[in-house]
Amino acid sequence: MAINLTPKELERELRERSPDAERMIRSLQNCDRRHFLKVTARFAAMVAAAGVIQPQSFQLVNVANAAPAPGENPEVLFRFAYISDSHLFARGMTHRFAKGLIKAVDDVNAIDPQPDFILYGGDLAQLGRADELMLGQQILSGLKAPVKMMVGEHDWFLDMGAKWREMFGPDVYSFDHKGVHFVVLNSVQEEDFWTAKGYTPEQRMNIVAGLDDARQSRFEVGEEQRDWLAKDLAKVDKKTPVIVFSHSPLYKYYEPWNFWTKDAEQVQALLFPFETVTVIHGHTHQLLTNRIKNISFHGMLSTAWPWPYAPQGLPEYTVQMFRSDPFNQFDGLGDGTVDVLEGGAANKHYALWNRNPRTVSYADLAKNTLVGPRGHAGPSY
Amino acid sequence: MTARSIAWVAALGAAALAGYAGLAGMRSGEGEPWASRVVYACDQRKAVIVEGVRSDEKLPPAKAQRVADLLTDLMRYCKEEITATIALDETITVEANGRVFHDYVPGGPLPIAKVSFGEPTPREEQIWKAELDKLVAEGDRLFHSDEIGTNGVACAMCHPNASNTHPETYPKFQTQLKKVALLRDMVNWCILNPLEGPELAENDPKMKALEAYILASRRGVALEAGKH
Numbered sequence: 336m337a338i339n340l341t342p343k344e345l346e347r348e349l350r351e352r353s354p355d356a357e358r359m360i361r362s363l364q365n366c367d368r369r370h371f372l373k374v375t376a377r378f379a380a381m382v383a384a385a386g387v388i389q390p391q392s393f394q395l396v397n398v399a400n401a402a403p404a405p406g407e408n409p410e411v412l413f414r415f416a417y418i419s420d421s422h423l424f425a426r427g428m429t430h431r432f433a434k435g436l437i438k439a440v441d442d443v444n445a446i447d448p449q450p451d452f453i454l455y456g457g458d459l460a461q462l463g464r465a466d467e468l469m470l471g472q473q474i475l476s477g478l479k480a481p482v483k484m485m486v487g488e489h490d491w492f493l494d495m496g497a498k499w500r501e502m503f504g505p506d507v508y509s510f511d512h513k514g515v516h517f518v519v520l521n522s523v524q525e526e527d528f529w530t531a532k533g534y535t536p537e538q539r540m541n542i543v544a545g546l547d548d549a550r551q552s553r554f555e556v557g558e559e560q561r562d563w564l565a566k567d568l569a570k571v572d573k574k575t576p577v578i579v580f581s582h583s584p585l586y587k588y589y590e591p592w593n594f595w596t597k598d599a600e601q602v603q604a605l606l607f608p609f610e611t612v613t614v615i616h617g618h619t620h621q622l623l624t625n626r627i628k629n630i631s632f633h634g635m636l637s638t639a640w641p642w643p644y645a646p647q648g649l650p651e652y653t654v655q656m657f658r659s660d661p662f663n664q665f666d667g668l669g670d671g672t673v674d675v676l677e678g679g680a681a682n683k684h685y686a687l688w689n690r691n692p693r694t695v696s697y698a699d700l701a702k703n704t705l706v707g708p709r710g711h712a713g714p715s716y
Numbered sequence: 717m718t719a720r721s722i723a724w725v726a727a728l729g730a731a732a733l734a735g736y737a738g739l740a741g742m743r744s745g746e747g748e749p750w751a752s753r754v755v756y757a758c759d760q761r762k763a764v765i766v767e768g769v770r771s772d773e774k775l776p777p778a779k780a781q782r783v784a785d786l787l788t789d790l791m792r793y794c795k796e797e798i799t800a801t802i803a804l805d806e807t808i809t810v811e812a813n814g815r816v817f818h819d820y821v822p823g824g825p826l827p828i829a830k831v832s833f834g835e836p837t838p839r840e841e842q843i844w845k846a847e848l849d850k851l852v853a854e855g856d857r858l859f860h861s862d863e864i865g866t867n868g869v870a871c872a873m874c875h876p877n878a879s880n881t882h883p884e885t886y887p888k889f890q891t892q893l894k895k896v897a898l899l900r901d902m903v904n905w906c907i908l909n910p911l912e913g914p915e916l917a918e919n920d921p922k923m924k925a926l927e928a929y930i931l932a933s934r935r936g937v938a939l940e941a942g943k944h
Contacts, residue, residue: 422873424867424868426867426868430867430868431867431869431910461868545860545872545876546872546873546876547860547872547876547877548860591877592876592877640873640874640910641874642874642876643875643876643879643880645879646879658880660892661874661892661905661906661909661910662892662909664910
């Protein structure tokens with residue numbers, strides 16, 4: 336039997352083989368994310384029972400295929416959710432990007448039980464304007480769980496974060512939650528490229544907003560913040576799990592698009608002494624996984640638009656997502672959750688709105704047993 | 717007298733002499749300085765006179781290859797009329813624009829042919845590049861600007877450096893449109909949908925500029941029409 340059945344072919348196949356199939360297929364068509372896994376599991380079981388090979392589109396997505404050994408399946412201590420990169424224009428609630436954020440808020444509000452808190456991953460605004468940030472604040476105010484805010488470059492470079500900080504508080508801070516030390520960084524600092532050229536604040540913002548605009552500098556955490564981080568971490572026991580939120584990835588992926596942090600190595604060096612470190616970052620709008628020594632890195636999905644993988648530098652730990660369908664506004668977008676496990680490691684969950692959810696588990700990341708369509712010749716570039 | 721008429725005269729003269737040689741019962745013109753055969757390039761503007769071969773005689777394979785190579789070499793000078801002579805001693809003389817160059821080495825310089833329509837001068841190359849860059853830059857600007865659409869969205873938001881546009885795969889059956897699409901059809905789809913803008917006419921200068929930018933950004937990528 337052909338492995339790549341189309342959904343239509345699969346439907347026909349199942350109708351012939353199973354009396355329950357029709358009801359199941361109907362339930363799948365209008366299923367929300369909360370019920371998705373349950374339904375998918377039942378569906379998969381039925382597919383297996385019917386002797387039909389699972390097609391890609393309905394596969395239970397288990398990014399990792401290795402069975403967890405004893406002691407490798409620790410309890411979930413707590414869960415937090417994330418929403419990121421909404422890039423709002425102040426063009427009302429019916430603008431496509433506003434719709435994306437509203438969808439994410441509804442999605443996260445439907446998680447049961449509710450997460451302990453929600454990380455907003457930066458780039459709430461598109462051009463850093465007060466009306467954009469206010470629209471974002473208004474939509475985010477619908478969230479049931481408390482929100483931790485992080486700043487992105489689109490929020491920052493119009494007024495160097497003045498409005499954002501007035502509305503949401505400090506851009507750099509740390510807090511402790513259930514035995515885990517959390518650090519929120521502002522990793523989108525850029526060396527001054529505007530003064531010498533005489534750019535206005537609007538020009539500066541527009542340049543930074545252009546991902547491929549080479550007139551800007553590269554992102555960095557900067558010396559001042561690194562000093563703060565060193566002092567902050569000095570108070571923390573090395574056995575305490577550390578989770579860092581940064582807007583840009585705290586490693587070097589692709590410089591021309593600022594998928595990059597210039598002083599990433601220096602920041603990593605501050606994190607190496609800790610036993611378990613997880614970095615959750617935004618900016619890249621794609622499924623993205625990396626691991627450097629003790630540090631696991633996970634990207635967040637955007638609610639506005641997906642980005643293709645860069646032509647070079649993709650970490651080998653990343654199981655790529657096939658290029659998104661432009662004809663579906665929400666394809667490649669979503670939100671997600673992070674399960675913090677006993678011992679402080681984290682399983683990263685991508686709640687994709689138009690695709691099967693994906694989980695990148697710590698156990699498999701640590702063993703590098705992730706499997707996926709690696710070797711596919713650049714699904715998107 | 718143009719190069720071409722010189723070549724023809726030479727060819728006719730060679731034919732007459734070859735006829736005489738034939739009467740004398742000679743089997744080959746090899747070594748006979750009065751025998752010659754003219755070979756034209758496909759543009760009818762480049763001619764090679766091969767001395768020592770009669771006009772009705774097949775060129776020996778090595779000689780024929782040498783002639784073909786020389787003609788190919790001279791085709792660098794697009795519209796110039798050039799006549800080259802391969803002498804009995806294998807030296808090459810080139811006549812172009814009324815000037816004669818002795819001991820020409822194929823691949824070597826022919827300065828006179830660069831005056832116009834020939835091998836481009838640095839100035840000509842600069843002009844061509846500037847004109848191309850102008851169109852590509854306009855496409856680049858539009859691609860990164862919100863003026864194509866109405867809702868603030870720009871092409872480059874989803875396609876930094878025109879990535880993920882894969883223009884080299886068009887035309888192809890665009891499954892979502894259920895028909896064969898060209899790059900411009902997808903450009904218009906994006907303008908209509910994510911950008912909520914008005915469709916561009918296919919010959920709209922903005923469409924041309926956008927196509928120019930997208931295609932120029934994929935320089936060096938092999939064409940793969942129909943690839944999904």
